[in-house]
Amino acid sequence: xxxxxxxxxxxxxxxxxxxxxxxxxxxxxxxxxxxxxxxxxxxxxxxxxxxxxxxxxxxxxxxxxxxxxxxxxxxxxxxxxxxxxxxxxxxxxxxxxxxxxxxxxxxxxxxxxxxxxxxxxxxxxxxxxxxxxxxxxxxxxxxxxxxxxxxxxxxxxxxxxxxxxxxxxxxxxxxxxxxxxxxxxxxxxxxxxxxxxxxxxxxxxxxxxxxxxxxxxxxxxxxxxxxxxxxxxxxxxxxxxxxxxxxxxxxxxxxxxxxxxxxxxxxxxxxxxxxxxxxxxxxxxxxxxxxxxxxxxxxxxxxxxxxxxxxxxxxxxxxxxxxxxxxxxxxxxxxxxxxxxxxxxxxxxxxxxxxxxxxxxxxxxxxxxxxxxxxxxxxxxxxxxxxxxxxxxxxxxxxxxxxxxxxxxxxxxxxxxxxxxxxxxxxxxxxxxxxxxxxxxxxxxxxxxxxxxxxxxxxxxxxxxxxxxxxxxxxxxxxxxx
Amino acid sequence: xxxxxxxxxxxxxxxxxxxxxxxxxxxxxxxxxxxxxxxxxxxxxxxxxxxxxxxxxxxxxxxxxxxxxxxxxxxxxxxxxxxxxxxxxxxxxxxxxxxxxxxxxxxxxxxxxxxxxxxxxxxxxxxxxxxxxxxxxxxxxxxxxxxxxxxxxxxxxxxxxxxxxxxxxxxxxxxxxxxxxxxxxxxxxxxxxxxxxxxxxxxxxxxxxxxxxxxxxxxxxxxxxxxxxxxxxxxxxxxxxxxxxxxxxxxxxxxxxxxxxxxxxxxxxxxxxxxxxxxxxxxxxxxxxxxxxxxxxxxxxxxxxxxxxxxxxxxxxxxxxxxxxxxxxxxxxxxxxxxxxxxxxxxxxxxxxxxxxxxxxxxxxxxxxxxxxxxxxxxxxxxxxxxxxxxxxxxxxxxxxxxxxxxxxxxxxxxxxxxxxxxxxxxxxxxxxxxxxxxxxxxxxxxxxxxxxxxxxxxxxxxxxxxxxxxxxxxxxxxxxx
Numbered sequence: 001x002x003x004x005x006x007x008x009x010x011x012x013x014x015x016x017x018x019x020x021x022x023x024x025x026x027x028x029x030x031x032x033x034x035x036x037x038x039x040x041x042x043x044x045x046x047x048x049x050x051x052x053x054x055x056x057x058x059x060x061x062x063x064x065x066x067x068x069x070x071x072x073x074x075x076x077x078x079x080x081x082x083x084x085x086x087x088x089x090x091x092x093x094x095x096x097x098x099x100x101x102x103x104x105x106x107x108x109x110x111x112x113x114x115x116x117x118x119x120x121x122x123x124x125x126x127x128x129x130x131x132x133x134x135x136x137x138x139x140x141x142x143x144x145x146x147x148x149x150x151x152x153x154x155x156x157x158x159x160x161x162x163x164x165x166x167x168x169x170x171x172x173x174x175x176x177x178x179x180x181x182x183x184x185x186x187x188x189x190x191x192x193x194x195x196x197x198x199x200x201x202x203x204x205x206x207x208x209x210x211x212x213x214x215x216x217x218x219x220x221x222x223x224x225x226x227x228x229x230x231x232x233x234x235x236x237x238x239x240x241x242x243x244x245x246x247x248x249x250x251x252x253x254x255x256x257x258x259x260x261x262x263x264x265x266x267x268x269x270x271x272x273x274x275x276x277x278x279x280x281x282x283x284x285x286x287x288x289x290x291x292x293x294x295x296x297x298x299x300x301x302x303x304x305x306x307x308x309x310x311x312x313x314x315x316x317x318x319x320x321x322x323x324x325x326x327x328x329x330x331x332x333x334x335x336x337x338x339x340x341x342x343x344x345x346x347x348x349x350x351x352x353x354x355x356x357x358x359x360x361x362x363x364x365x366x367x368x369x370x371x372x373x374x375x376x377x378x379x380x381x382x383x384x385x386x387x388x389x390x391x392x393x394x395x396x397x398x399x400x401x402x403x404x405x406x407x408x409x410x411x412x413x414x415x416x417x418x419x420x421x422x423x424x425x426x427x428x429x430x431x432x433x434x435x436x437x438x439x440x441x442x443x444x445x446x447x448x449x450x451x452x453x454x455x456x457x458x459x460x461x462x463x464x465x466x467x468x469x470x471x472x473x474x475x476x477x478x479x480x481x482x
Numbered sequence: 483x484x485x486x487x488x489x490x491x492x493x494x495x496x497x498x499x500x501x502x503x504x505x506x507x508x509x510x511x512x513x514x515x516x517x518x519x520x521x522x523x524x525x526x527x528x529x530x531x532x533x534x535x536x537x538x539x540x541x542x543x544x545x546x547x548x549x550x551x552x553x554x555x556x557x558x559x560x561x562x563x564x565x566x567x568x569x570x571x572x573x574x575x576x577x578x579x580x581x582x583x584x585x586x587x588x589x590x591x592x593x594x595x596x597x598x599x600x601x602x603x604x605x606x607x608x609x610x611x612x613x614x615x616x617x618x619x620x621x622x623x624x625x626x627x628x629x630x631x632x633x634x635x636x637x638x639x640x641x642x643x644x645x646x647x648x649x650x651x652x653x654x655x656x657x658x659x660x661x662x663x664x665x666x667x668x669x670x671x672x673x674x675x676x677x678x679x680x681x682x683x684x685x686x687x688x689x690x691x692x693x694x695x696x697x698x699x700x701x702x703x704x705x706x707x708x709x710x711x712x713x714x715x716x717x718x719x720x721x722x723x724x725x726x727x728x729x730x731x732x733x734x735x736x737x738x739x740x741x742x743x744x745x746x747x748x749x750x751x752x753x754x755x756x757x758x759x760x761x762x763x764x765x766x767x768x769x770x771x772x773x774x775x776x777x778x779x780x781x782x783x784x785x786x787x788x789x790x791x792x793x794x795x796x797x798x799x800x801x802x803x804x805x806x807x808x809x810x811x812x813x814x815x816x817x818x819x820x821x822x823x824x825x826x827x828x829x830x831x832x833x834x835x836x837x838x839x840x841x842x843x844x845x846x847x848x849x850x851x852x853x854x855x856x857x858x859x860x861x862x863x864x865x866x867x868x869x870x871x872x873x874x875x876x877x878x879x880x881x882x883x884x885x886x887x888x889x890x891x892x893x894x895x896x897x898x899x900x901x902x903x904x905x906x907x908x909x910x911x912x913x914x915x916x917x918x919x920x921x922x923x924x925x926x927x928x929x930x931x932x933x934x935x936x937x938x939x940x941x942x943x944x945x946x947x948x949x950x951x952x953x954x955x956x957x958x959x960x961x962x963x964x
Contacts, residue, residue, distance in 0.1 A: 007801045008704065008737050008773050015641040018807040021814070034595075053586070058593045061586030071561050078560070079553050103789070104535070104543030111540045111788045113516075145627065145791075148815055156667075159497040181814040185638075222490065255490050291490050305591045307820035309627075319489045325500040332503070332663040333630055338789035339560075339821035 021184035022177065022442070029426055030055050033436040048434035052466050054454040055436045057231075057398045059304025062457040064368060067303055069361045070346035073099075074308075077108050077342050089356040099345055108338035114331040116143025116312070117338075120345045124312050127348035132278035142313050143344055145336040146306075147261050147297040150313035152182050154257060154293045157326050158222050159186050168219035170211060170254065172203070174401060174443035174451070176231045189219035194446060197403065200392050201235035205244045212252055223255040224248075229262040229273070229396030232443050232453035234376075236271035236395040242279045246287050256280075258294040261311075264301035267373040268395035277316065291317045298343040300398065302368040310340030310347070372398070375456040375463055382467040386474050399453050401440070406450050410481035422450040428477065433469040503666035504659065504924070511908055512537050515918040530916035534948050536936040537918045539713075539880045541786025544939040546850060549785055551843045552828035555581075556790075559590050559824050571838040581827055590820035596813040598625025598794070599820075602827045606794050609830035614760035624795050625826055627818040628788075629743050629779040632795035634664050636739060636775045639808050640704050641668050650701035652693060652736065654685070656883060656925035656933070658713045671701035676928060679885065682874050683717035687726045694734055705737040706730075711744040711755070711878030714925050714935035716858075718753035718877040724761045728769050738762075740776040743793075746783035749855040750877035759798065773799045780825040782880065784850040792822030792829070854880070857938040857945055864949040868956050881935050883922070888932045892963035904932040910959065915951040 011019065030053075037051045053061060060066065069092060076082050076096035083093050102119035104110035115121065118138070125138035144150035158167050168189040171179045183190045193211035195201040203226075215221050226245060228237045237245075249256050258276035266273055281288045298310035315323065350365075351357035376394035384391045388405035406414075406421045414424030422439035429435050440451030458466055493501065512535075519533045535543060542548065551574060558564050558578035565575050584601035586592035597603065600620070607620035626632035640649050650671040653661045665672045675693035677683040690706075697703050708727060710719045719727075731738050740758035748755055763770045780792035797805065832847075833839035858876035866873045870887035888896075888903045896906030904921035911917050922933030940948055 006768075006771065007799075007804070008735050009639070009804045010801060011803050011807070013642050013644050014639050014804055014807060015811075017641075018639060018811045021810065056593065058586065060589035060591035061593065063587055066589065066591050074560050075557055075564075078556050082557075104540060105545055107542035107548065108789050109542035109548050109787045111538065111543065145819060146816065152815075157491070157496050157500060159499075160495050162495050178814055185811065185814070253490050286488075289488065306593045307585070307590050307817065309817075309819040317489075319492060321493050322489070322491045322496055325493070325496060328503065329497075329500045329667065332660060332667070333634075334628065335789065335791075337627060337791040337819040337821055339819055 017185045017187050021181045027438070027442060029423070029430060029438065030436060032427075033430060036430070036434065046434065047432055048469070051434045051436060052458055052462060053436050054458060054466065055438045057300060057455055057457065058306050059300075059398075059457055060306065062455070063459040063462070064304050064457070065364075066305065067346070067361065067364050067368075069351055069357050069364075070303060070305065070343060072357075073346050074339060074342050078339075080106070091351055091355040091357050095345065095349065099342060103338070108342065112143075112335040112338060112341065114333070114335050115141070115327065116336060116344075117341050120341050120348075121312075123345055123349045124314075128275075128277070128314060132275055132281070134278055134281045136277075136314065140314050140316055142315070142330065143336050143341050144295075144311045144313055145309035145340050146299055147259065147295040147311045147313070148178055149333075149336070150293075150295050150311060151178060151257065151259070153326065153330055154313070154315070155182050155186060155188070155223075156329065157322070158255070159188060162220045165218070165220040167223075168215045168221035170208070170215070170221055170224040172225065172227060172230070174232050174440065174445055174453075175225070176227055176259070177442055179225055180444070189215070191215040191219065191221055192444065195230070195233060195235070197390070197392065197446075197449075200395070201230055201233040201401075203237065203241055203245060205248055208245070208248050212248075221252065221254060223257055225257045225259065226276070227259040228276075229265060231259075231262065231397050232399045232401045232438075233392070234394040234397045234399050234401065235392065236266055236268065236273065239272075239274045239279060242274055242276060243283060246276070246280050246283060246290065250287055250290055255291045255293070258292060260294050261297040261300045262397040263296070264369070265372065265398060266396045267376040268393060271395045273396070277314065289317050291315075296347075298340065298347050301347070302365045303343065303347060304368070305343050308339050308343045309337055310343035312344055371460065372456065375458075375460065376400075378460075378463060378467070379454070379456045382471070386471065387478050394456060398455050398457055400456060401443075401451050401453050404450050404452070407478065407481045410477070413481065422452060425450065425477070426452055429470070429473055433473050435466055435470060435473075499667045499669050503663045509920070509924060511905070511912060511920065512918060514909075515912060518912070518916065528916065529914055530951070533916045533918060534940055534944060535918050536940060536948065537920045539782060539937055539939065540788050541782075541880075541939055542788065544937070545941040545944070546786050546939070547846075548787065549828070549843065549846050549850075551833055551839050551846075552785060552787065552825060554839075555828050556821060556824055560821075562588070573833055573837040573839050577827065577831065581824060585820070590824065594625075594817045594820060594823065596815070596817050597623070597809065598818060598826075599823050602823050602830075603794075605827055605831045606796075610757075610759070610796060614757055614763070616760055616763045618759075618796065622796050622798055624797070624812065625818050625823050626777075626793045626795055627791035627822050628781055629741065629777040629793045629795070630660055631815075631818070632775075632777050632793060633660060633739065633741070635808065635812055636795070636797070637664050637668060637670070637705075638811065639804070640737070641670060644702045647700070647702040649705075650697045650703035652690070652697070652703055652706040654707065654709060654712070656714050656922065656927055657707070658709055658741070659924055661707055662926070671697070673697040673701065673703055674926065677712070677715060677717070679872070679874065679928075679931075682877070683712055683715040683883075685719065685723055685727060687730055690727070690730045703734065703736060705739055707739045707741065708758070709741040710758075711747060713741075713744065713879050714881045714883045714920075715874070716876040716879045716881050716883065717874065718748055718750065718755065721754075721756045721761060724756055724758060725765060728758070728762050728765060728772065732769055732772055737773045737775070740774060742776050743779040743782045744879040745778070746851070747854065747880060748878045749858040750875060753877045755878070759796065771799050773797075778829075780822065780829050783829070784847045785825065785829060786850075787825050790821050790825045791819055792825035794826055853942065854938065857940075857942065858882075860942075860945060860949070861936070861938045864953070868953065869960050876938060880937050880939055882938060883925070883933050883935050886932050886934070889960065889963040892959070895963065904934060907932065907959070908934055911952070911955055915955050917948055917952060917955075
C-alpha cells in the first residue's frame, strides 16, 4: 500500500496553477541557505562562519531594532493592566486607550470588522490626507495583514474572463514576485513591461504602449501594477513619470495598483515620493475619477515589523456595488490580526513634537533611515567597482539590482549543471561565502542579461564583511571563467 | 463623467464567484446590528439599551477575559526587556526565550518560515502526540492565521477539473459558512450531506452515500469536510461515527478535512473528543495511510483569542510532491502573524503542574470552560421551553441551533417583505430586542425547516437578560402570527 498511486492527491490532479507558480524570494536557494545554517550549527566546516541573508527585506532579522513606541503600544493594548504602570509614557497610554475603545469588549482578542478597527481606519485616512494634501475617506481604507493579502484580494476581484479572454495584469519587469506568483495562482495573464535599466529603471510610455498592444492580441489587459519606490530596482518615479502612467492607464481603461510600501525609504537627495493618489487627484478630471488601489505595509519603511503582519490599502473611485463585493470577499477571512492593526496605528499616528515619546521616537526613526541611506550608498559604491557590473543608484526601497556580465565559460558551466547563469552565480556565491541573494530570473530581466537582488539591510559591520567576501568571490569567479 | 459606465470595474466584469458567495456570519443582519449600536450611541430611542451579539463565536467581545499566561507570553516576546522584570513568572520567561531563540534576529518582527517558527511547530507536534497517543511529525504542521487560511489553502489545492468535471467538496448541512463561501469563491461544487437533527445531528453512512452518488453525476467529489464538535450544531461525533466516516472516505477516495477547532469545548458528560488522526491511525492499514488535514485555532476553546489570528493545521499521508506544492503556495503569503504563532505556543505548551504559572492558568481555564458548560445547559433548557421549538443538546462547541416552527401567517409576512421566514424571524428579533443571531439559511437546513444559530457566549447575567427578552419576543411573535 505504499507509493503514490494509492493517494487521492497527485501532481496530475491538483491545482495546476500551484505547479506553475514560482516565488523566488523564498525559493530553493533560500531553502539551501537554511540548510547551510543548520550544517554550521552541527559543526560542518565551511569557508565562512555564518550565513548572510540578503535575500529578503527582513529588517529585524538583520539586526534592526524595533521602534520603542510601536512595541509599547502593542504591550499596552495586549495587556491593559500596564496602563497603570509608570513605565509607559502618557501619550502612548492615551493612544492605547483609543485603540482599546475601538475593540469589541475592549479586547484585542475580539474579532474586528473585516476591514479593520474603525478608529484605526480613520487614523490611516488622516495620515494619507496629511501626506497628500488631498482628502481621504476612511470608508476606503482596509486594514490588511501586510500588503500581500490586500494585493491578492484586488487581483482576485479582477479574475473574470471578458469576451472569452483571460484578464491581463501589466507588471513591471523586473518585478516583485508576489505579482507573478499570484497572477499564476489565479490563472491570469502576466503582461510584462520593461523598466529601462539604462535610464535608472525609469518607465517609458512607448514601452507601456508596446506591451499593451502586444498583450491585447491574447488577453484582456485590465490593470497595471506600479511599484514605487521600486522593488527590486530601487528607483523612485518622478512626478512626470507618474503622470504619464496615469494618462496611459486612463486611455486604456486600466485599474492602477500602486505598490507604495517603500514610500518612507527614499535615500537620494534628488528623489521625492509622490503617491499615485495625490498626483491623480491633482491632475483633475477625468484622471481624478480613476479607480486606484494603493498598498502600504508596516514591514518596510523604518518600522520593519515584518512578522507582525500589518498593512492597509486605500481604494478610490470604485463603483459602490463592486466595492461591496470586494468587502464581502474579505469577510470570509474574518479579520486581519489585531497586532498588525495596532502596528498600523503606530505607523500612521506616531508621537507628535512636544509629546513625551516624541524625542525617542524621532531619534530612533532618523537613526534607522540614516543608516539605511549610508548602506545604500556603500553597497552602490562597492558593487560599482566590480568587473563587469552595471549598478544603478539605490534611490529608494531596500535593494540593489546590479547587472552582471557573466563570461561565456561560466554560462557553459551553469548549463552543465542545468542552471540559468544567474542562479549558478548566486548558488556559487552562497556555497563559498554564505551570502544569500536572489537571482534576477526570479524577478524577470531582459533576455540575455543577468542580475541579482541583494538587500542593503545587514548592519554596517556585517555589510562591510559581506562586501569584502563578495569582492573576493567575484574576482575569483571572473578569474576562473574569463 | 459620473455614473458607473465610466468605470473599469462593474458587476458584469468582476470575479463572478465574488457575487455568488455568501458569508452569513457577517451578513446584512450583522451589519444592521452595527448600525443599531451607532443609533443607540446617538441617542435614538429603541425598546432596548444594548445590542447582544450572539451571531459570532467572539468570546472576548462577550466579556470573556484573556488567559493571563498567554498575554504574558505575548508581552515577553514582543518586549524582551520585560524578561528582566520581576513581574513575570520564570516559567513564562523560559517559554518566551525559547520562542525568541526560534526567531531570526531574536525578534518577532522578523519574517518566520512560511510554515511557522520551527520550535513552535515542534511544540504543536508534541501536543498532538500527547493528545492522541500517536506519533506526530513536526514537518506536517503548518502554523496559520486562525483556522481559516489553512482550510482555504487546502481547498485551493483541490481546485482542479478532472475529466472536465469540477471538484466536489462534501460538506455537512448545516455547516460553517466559511466552507460554502470558499467553495463558491473557488468555483468548486458544494456537495451537501445532511446531518440527522432527529438523532442529535449525527451522521449516517447511508446519507453520505446518497449524497456522494448524486454528486457523482455532475462533479468529481474529492474531499469530505467534517466539523467536530459541530458548528453550528454543537454535536460531538462518537468514535463509531468517526470510523464510519473514515471507511466511507476511504472507499470513495476522498481526502478528509477535519475541522476540530472546538476540541476543547465539550460540555456533555457522555461525549468525548476523538481526533480523526487518532481514530484513523488506530484503525490501521489501509485507513492509517489516508490523506487527512486537520485544523485547530486559538480563537475557540478556552483561549478565545479571535483577534490575534493563531492556528495550525496538520497534514498527514500526503504525497511529498503534493506537499511541496502546497508549501510553495503558502510561501507567497510570506508567513502568518508572529502574535498568532506565539498564541499557538501558549495553546500547545501551557504551564505544567508544579510550575509557577500553573495554579492561575488552570483556575482560569477551568473557570472559562465551567462557565461555558453552565451556559450551554441554561440556553438549552430555556429555549426548549419555547412554543414550537425543537432544540438538541449543546454537547460541545459554542452554539445552539434550534428548529423553530414558524406559523404560516409569519411565513406570509416574511414573503411580503421579500425575506426567507428564518431571516424575517431573526430580523424581527434584532429590531425589537437588540439580540443578533444568524438565520439557519446561512448554514443550510432541510427545505421547509427553519433554524437559527445563537452563541452561548454572553456572560451569565447578559445571557439571562437575553433569554428573558427572547422569551417575550417569541411569545409575542407567536401571538401575532399564530
